[in-house]
Amino acid sequence: MTNLFNPDMVFEDHTKLPANELYSSSLREGCLNHLFWMVGTKPIQEGTMKRLFLETAARKRTLKQLYKETNKFTDPEDENLTTFLPVEMTSISPFGIESRRFMNLKVYNRRIVADHEWGRMTLEGELLNVFDEDLLLILIHLMKKHGQLYFHTSLYEICGIKGTSVRKDTAEAIWKSLERITKTTVTLETRKDVERGRFREIFHLVDKASLREGKGQIRISINEYFYEHWGRHMVTHMNLKKRLELKGDISKALHRFLEGQSGFQTNGKKYLPLLKLVNVLNLESEEMYTLRWQIRKAIGELVNKNYLMQSSGINRHDTVFFRRVSRRKLF
Numbered sequence: 612m613t614n615l616f617n618p619d620m621v622f623e624d625h626t627k628l629p630a631n632e633l634y635s636s637s638l639r640e641g642c643l644n645h646l647f648w649m650v651g652t653k654p655i656q657e658g659t660m661k662r663l664f665l666e667t668a669a670r671k672r673t674l675k676q677l678y679k680e681t682n683k684f685t686d687p688e689d690e691n692l693t694t695f696l697p698v699e700m701t702s703i704s705p706f707g708i709e710s711r712r713f714m715n716l717k718v719y720n721r722r723i724v725a726d727h728e729w730g731r732m733t734l735e736g737e738l739l740n741v742f743d744e745d746l747l748l749i750l751i752h753l754m755k756k757h758g759q760l761y762f763h764t765s766l767y768e769i770c771g772i773k774g775t776s777v778r779k780d781t782a783e784a785i786w787k788s789l790e791r792i793t794k795t796t797v798t799l800e801t802r803k804d805v806e807r808g809r810f811r812e813i814f815h816l817v818d819k820a821s822l823r824e825g826k827g828q829i830r831i832s833i834n835e836y837f838y839e840h841w842g843r844h845m846v847t848h849m850n851l852k853k854r855l856e857l858k859g860d861i862s863k864a865l866h867r868f869l870e871g872q873s874g875f876q877t878n879g880k881k882y883l884p885l886l887k888l889v890n891v892l893n894l895e896s897e898e899m900y901t902l903r904w905q906i907r908k909a910i911g912e913l914v915n916k917n918y919l920m921q922s923s924g925i926n927r928h929d930t931v932f933f934r935r936v937s938r939r940k941l942f
Contacts, residue, residue: 692772694752694854695846697837701871702729705797705816706744707893708860727890730802736795741860744867746788747816749773752851754833755841760818766827773855777827789820789829812836847871856916861909864892866918869933879935888931899929906931 703725725732749772753764769785770777792815799812819832840846847870857863868891875881883891889902896902903925910933913919920934 692752692850692852693848694748694755694851695841695848696748696751696867696871697840698845698847698871699730699799699801701847701867702891703732703799703801704744704864704867704891704893705732705734705795706739706741706864707895708864709738709740709895724893725891727887728802729891731800733798734795735798737791739791739795741863742784743788743792744863745773745855746785747792748849748851748854750817750831750833751837753831754837760835760838761830761832764829764831766829769829772851782827786822789817789822793817793820853916853918857912859909859912861892861894861905862912865906865909866913868892869935875933875935881933883931883933885925885929885931903929 705724707724720735723731723733746769749769750764752772753762753768754760766777766782766785770781775781795816797812797814797816799814800810814834814836816834817831818834819830821830822828849867849870854863854866857866865888869875869881872881885899885902885906888906889896894902894905907925910919910923910925910931914921914923917936920936923933925931
């Protein structure tokens, strides 16, 4: 530092901070505002500046307190707690419904996870599950909130949205999920593209993630694939709070699929052969009676949440039919 302290220099540096870092600098801003109100804008001696600044800072909230305040849990009744997925990803999904034991094997390979009438999706990397999908939807919500691909968040904010406490195992699960999402490469082809061989998209769900373990701070960079679809209004909006209230993995996958079906949104009805639904939900093929039980259980949860009518179910020809309740009664 020089002998003389020029406040204009501090303000110049401060204005260069990224918008999402201004919160973490609010202590310095508050102290400097109070300090300059006391001494005016005239340059002052370094020693005097230090003394006044420290006296002012002692009466202000600490950075730790400010950090906690800027990462408060999201109000569970917040009506703006929404997220989205690109329309095609509601039916061509990279997220499978696998057992915890199988996920722990950390299988790293290239495989087709979806190949049906809506399109084809190929993954190269670790298997992704519905927990990963929940986390991605939370990150997309935060991207939407910040209005940019790159943003800062924290374990406290993510756990607050999920409605869970911040524990060591929870933090580890979130970071492991971020590792899977970031490392996995997705190749997406809609059905018309598969048939005509014209167009494919390849991308990472999240481009970059970094964690400061001591403070639980996380920096995220979402792939522009999601940002571009949002900008072109080619997305399916979902109520994140309602999604996270669902307990079953199959219930969440079924809810995501139905939300992306335009016909279901307009007339509230949808019919689908059981095996076709099993494929679109990325369920592992099992005995038919097991598949019927799993789908009936998922439908039952959506009925209990007032998303589907009680007349939804599976008939004796293994046709699954869905009837949606009035939008005014959702969940």
